[in-house]
Amino acid sequence: MRSLLGLRPNLTLDRVTAGLAVCLALFHIMTAQFGLLPGLQQRIVHLTVILALIFLSSASRSAKGGRARFGSHLWLNLCLALLAIVAGGFTYLVEETISDSSRIGTMTTGSLVIGVLLIVLCLEAARQVLGLAFPLIVLVGVAYIIWGGALPPPLDHPPVSFSRAIEFLYFSPEGIFGLALGVSATYLVLFVIFGAFMSHSGLNDFTFDLSRSLLHRSTGGLAKIAVTSSGVVASVTGSDMANAASTGAVTIPLMIRAGYPRAFAAAVEAVASNGAQLMPPVMGTAAFLMAEIVRVPYGEVVLAAALPGFLYYVLVYAIIHLRSARLGLRGGEESSLSAWRILCSRGHLVLPILILLYMVVVAEVSIMRAAYYSVLSVILVTFLRRNTWMKPPAILRALRDGGFSAMGIGVACALVGIVMGVFGVTGLGLKLSGALIELAGGNVVVLLLLTALTSLILGTGLPTLPTYIILAILVAPALIQLGIDPLAAHLFIFYFGNVSSVTPPVALNVIITASIARSNFWETGWLAIRMSLATFLLPFAFVIDPALILRGDPDPASVIVAVILALAGLLALAVALEGYWRSKVPVLLRLLGGVGAIILVVGKYPIALMGAALFVPIVWHQWRTRGIAKEL
Template sequence: MRKWLTGIVATLAISMALFHLYSGGIQLFPATQQRAIHLALAFALVFLLHPFFKSKDSIEKERNGFGLLINSILAILSLVAGGYLTLRYLDLPLEMSSPTLTTIVIGVLVILLTLEVARRMLGMALPIIAIIFLVYAFIGDRLPLMIQHSGYSFEQIVTQIGLSNQGVFGIPLGVSASYIVLFVIFGAMLEKSGAGNMFLDLAMGLVGRYRGGAAKVSVVASALFGSISGSQVANVVTTGVLTIPLMKRGGYKPTYAAAVESVASTGGMILPPIMGAVAFLMADFLQISYAQVAFAALIPAIIYFVAIFIMVDLRAAKEGLQATEVENKVNLKELMFKKGHLMLPLVILVVLLMVFQMTANNAAFWAIISVPIACLFRKETRMSMGQIYSALQEGVKLSLMVVAACSAAGIVIGVIDMTGMGLRFSSVLLELSGGSLLLLCILTMFASIIMGMGLPPVASYLVLAILAAPAMVDLGVPPIAAHLFIFYYGTLSAITPPVALAAYAAAGLSKTSPMKVSLVACRLALVAFIVPYMFIFGPELILIGSTGSIIFATVTALMGVYAIAVSLEGYFTAKLNFFSRVILFAGSIMLIRVDVLSSVIGLVVIVLVLLYEGKFANKTNKAILLDKSL
């Protein structure tokens, strides 16, 4: 990259970081201004950093030839469009009601730039969806009655989608502009401070010494890192580069090692505090506090990771993988003494959000400021100005995917809002389900997985929150349960074939078949596919209900998860026979619904099978020992 271009990119990135720090900690700008500046700087960076084509040859050509000129022009147009809206934000409502040629040109420009930015950052999936919705806005009045709308003029569509707060500049971009970028910068600051490696060392110290320690390190490290990361793939690449080779050395097959990493990294998106930035969008959509979303998501996320942890433990026991597989032993006391202070910013963030109920942008601002301050506690962890500068740039660059997803999703949401399509889609789902909540959940699950393929969690959630969640709410599902349901399955699409991005990334690191990794990952994460049904039919798992019922639901869910893991892995204290595995699985399914009678029956079935298998295994082991002695 040419030096002058590098300088421009650095200037734009730092300007964007400082703008968000100022607006987050000192003074938030009016909504239209905040979103316009945010979009202009982000889009300009996308065009200067990400080429039209992805091949190495084309990247070099675009940075040195005619492509560089085109990208520069697109970057300038982004700044011009954002600048116009920033300066004219007070007059914009009047201009949209009686649009001038300039207003229409700016609206068209914003839409086209948004589609191109989304294509460069996210691939073709979301732009194609957005284009389909745009076409529907233009020709929907000529379609069959069931999906027909009343019709809108070109000016109405352009101003609503390209300029208003019900389109590109709607709630998703507003949340991105207000605080999501700050949280991404916070994650980059933590990583640059050495906290990312500290999480891996902490996981090694906690579980590395036990059987199957390598896989358990992957689960714990991916959970810790993923809780502050915004991408399943980024989580895989960051932690997997260390944990996958570790698992392979420990005796796990390459496919299984990659599957464990992809499942654990995907789970990081559903674990508070940040949840891939979706927690803040969900709070905004539902008009509830962030703390409510984080607390509601906590128990299901814990169940998810407990299930994976049990699965890898049982696999290690079945294959006889012992603690000696982990070469790098970490002294926890020494680690916490030397690097424990690096966790202080994360603690500060959680306390500010949960205890002091501080706004998300203020909490993120002070959490970012606390990172270099916390690093001062020990000489070897102190951050230089160069590291801080680099972290700010890196955070902004990592946030570009979120900006692209939010702005493109704004097109979809704008068309849905304008045409009333969301109500029609919900009606279709309700009609297909015949009023059955279970069937509606199954239909919504498939819709969420399909819609989430190839998209980051933010993008898939935004679209599904408008299209699918209302139908579930209409059947009596608590709104937060419905939104968590679609979020889970949209996120799990990262390991679901055929477009399993997290599985593909892990397969590349493990040098094995992506499709095999995806299939093994789905088997490992089967519990994750069941957990959302648990909190739909037992909302106590998302803290809706009395304390006693919440405790009962959590205990029975953990028992059910353990039984499912044993059933799937086919191992308890020894290998299980086929019928025991089937009965165990059936017993665990009875624990999905928080009902005393079905739960007691399920628990009795599980306990009886495990007691029988434990006794049978002991007899078998004694017989083997007797044969050996003879």
């Protein structure tokens, strides 16, 4: 191998994979500028490069793994990368056949073989980057297409042969190369690249330094700094796990040194990073597909998600404040720079975010053009100050990281296409949606509870994107049929699908932060659930009162009332959870206040006032013991 490559295998493969990742990023930037490839060619090239990149990355890791793994894993992944290129090349040549639905039924034996090969490659690539759960579900779906006709009613469907199933999943625009991969291949990857450029522009350091300067004297200053910096960066990158690992490596040790328990410090970072997919402007992969499925501009999704995203962080801040006050942690080390100096020297780094929001929400520029101009704006904005110049090495690193970050998203979207194809061929989605309505007895509240439970169960084994897609096909139509606003229904399942990142037994964010903090996983997970209870309550709140997500043409007064009630409820919930305000709160009053807080959050005026009444005993107790508290 040394003589064949002329260099150390791991060094050569590192360079090849990095170069391919840069090429993938450049390909999407160039096609955004000069026009997409015709037909399905854009999607085919996108998927081919991503599959090759995944297998080459695995081969590179195998080369670094020593002699025990060098032989089998290295060569196997190199062969898989080569097969991906062959399958992609063949598919590119017959692209016109795939695009032409009238030619369904004319697939040759060679196309059948390539179709099977491509499906297998997608499953294996997903296993390597996403884990085993999602590929297994997809495999069960493919088996259901082929053998589901033999099942008893109502699960049966008209018989579909093996060749017909492969033809539909591979040889039609409703399968692998369907809507989900189209979103990934056009503008989703551009947002991933945008996040990579923002990370390399110095935004992380800027947000950390600014929040440290502003919050260092505040009660719980260091924990609030962690939430602020993680929240801002994660909302741009849209990657919760990557943010938990990168930002957590800095913030968690600082919190522990300041006196926070290890599990609490880890939970704070996990929950702050989890907001990556709830807070605009990027919001992760599923939000872009949501816009396509609901058929609304992405700007509407951003506006709808803004207030719930803000309220999510309100509960996190309130819990941090109360816990810090109870522990006597009044702040962190004083920053050597004033907030004004930090803003003057690096405040311009926030401009690309504002530019993106303006183009998406105000100017209503096409989402692909908005993403493209946002990427360019990052580079241009850094040149406003010499100390923030983005030099060629940093640009190359951003392109490389953007390409690598696209791997999991691209292959997940390919498998999502297969899932959508399974439901399309078998009609399973309509059957299960009808069954849910029947099970709920036509009751909206019961259906919402069933939906939440289903989302939590699916989310324990799947990433947010496949969880959302499966529920969007199975459950969302039932919610909409019972009169719920379409965007509210999709945001409802999106929120509950996102909970898995901080909810054991999976809780990937918690695994990452607990390993950094060296804390107990289950203790950290329990604290993370408490801090992220807004994720469980807000979906019910904006379904009951769509004014909270600016739906249903609400007047300003309705929006203000909805926000005030939710805000008051979440602050009250923080007191009930922590059992502390200005002094310790008795258990019975905590239970009473907790019920009142939930009613405040999910209840619509005037019912929500009952929740406020239930919280009055806590206010009276605090006044009697230590006086009325200052505002949090």
